[in-house]
Amino acid sequence: PAGGLFLKKTGSTLGNVTVSNNQASGQAGGIWADGRVWLTHATVAFNSASSGGGLYHADSDDDDKALIRSSLFASNAGGNSYLAPVSAGYNLSDDNSNGFNGTGDQKNVAIALQPLAFNGGATRTHALPLGSIAIDAGVARYGGRADAGAFEYNPASFAPTVSTVADQVIDEDTSTGALAFTVNDAETAPADLVVTATSSNTALVPNANIVLGG
Numbered sequence: 616p617a618g619g620l621f622l623k624k625t626g627s628t629l630g631n632v633t634v635s636n637n638q639a640s641g642q643a644g645g646i647w648a649d650g651r652v653w654l655t656h657a658t659v660a661f662n663s664a665s666s667g668g669g670l671y672h673a674d675s676d677d678d679d680k681a682l683i684r685s686s687l688f689a690s691n692a693g694g695n696s697y698l699a700p701v702s703a704g705y706n707l708s709d710d711n712s713n714g715f716n717g718t719g720d721q722k723n724v725a726i727a728l729q730p731l732a733f734n735g736g737a738t739r740t741h742a743l744p745l746g747s748i749a750i751d752a753g754v755a756r757y758g759g760r761a762d763a764g765a766f767e768y769n770p771a772s773f774a775p776t777v778s779t780v781a782d783q784v785i786d787e788d789t790s791t792g793a794l795a796f797t798v799n800d801a802e803t804a805p806a807d808l809v810v811t812a813t814s815s816n817t818a819l820v821p822n823a824n825i826v827l828g829g
Contacts, residue, residue: 617647617671618662624650631656633740633765635731639664643671644693650679655703656753657686658741658764659695660728667697670713674698685753687764688713689726705754707763724748734766743768775800775808793828 618637620629625648634645634657644662646652649672659669668691672681675698684703688695688710699714706715708722715722726749729742743749743766750768753761762768778797785791798808810827814820 617643617645618664619643619645620647622646622648622650622652626651628653629655629657631765633658633660633731633738634669635659635661635739635741637662642666642673642697644668644691646670647673648681649673652681653684654681654686654700655684656761656763656765657683658689658728658766659686660689660691660726660741661731663692665693668693669695670697670700672696672698672700683713683715685761685763687726687749687752689728705752705763707749707752719752719754721748721752740766742766745770775803777810 618639619634629652637644642664644664645659645668662668664671669688670681674680680698681700682703683700683706685705687707690709694712695708695710696713699712702715702717702720704717705719706713706717707724707726708715709724709726711722713722727744727747729744731739731741734740734742741764743762743764747768749763751760752763776799780794780796783791783794798805798810800808812825812827814822814825
């Protein structure tokens, strides 16, 4: 069993880990365990199995169940958990299979995550987009609240974005007319952003012929 981690009576501690995009045909898409497992600041997402898509715990003894804190479970096909773990608080789940009912827990909530990518650490993570419920949903830390899961949101780590402008085909010596696009930044209001544009072929389109408005 287990598409991702197989933990046999290990007493493992997993902190700041992402378990994602694993598959199993039977049990445990992400994690299979039958002893005490401590998960803190873990993101378990987008795994799949017929049962326990995120976490499958094979031991119903409370002393051996998984202990979860400040972690999130989302979009695991086959359910986020088989046999509800023990909550140490401040966890998120987009279904009710984890049975989270500890301090700060939230279940049956939509959890917005970015695709799995390298976001500045040694391994890939699911970054949190602006407005994600996981932001500041974790345990108290450094006078504030940590984020739930393995990724800590930092607006300064995201570059401003510009929407795609489709390729244009026009006759020679004519204008495209106005081309609409949007700009956005996680930490700066759009009205305060400065937009510039340059031509990649100034012989064909001089920079002076590019006019920005709005």
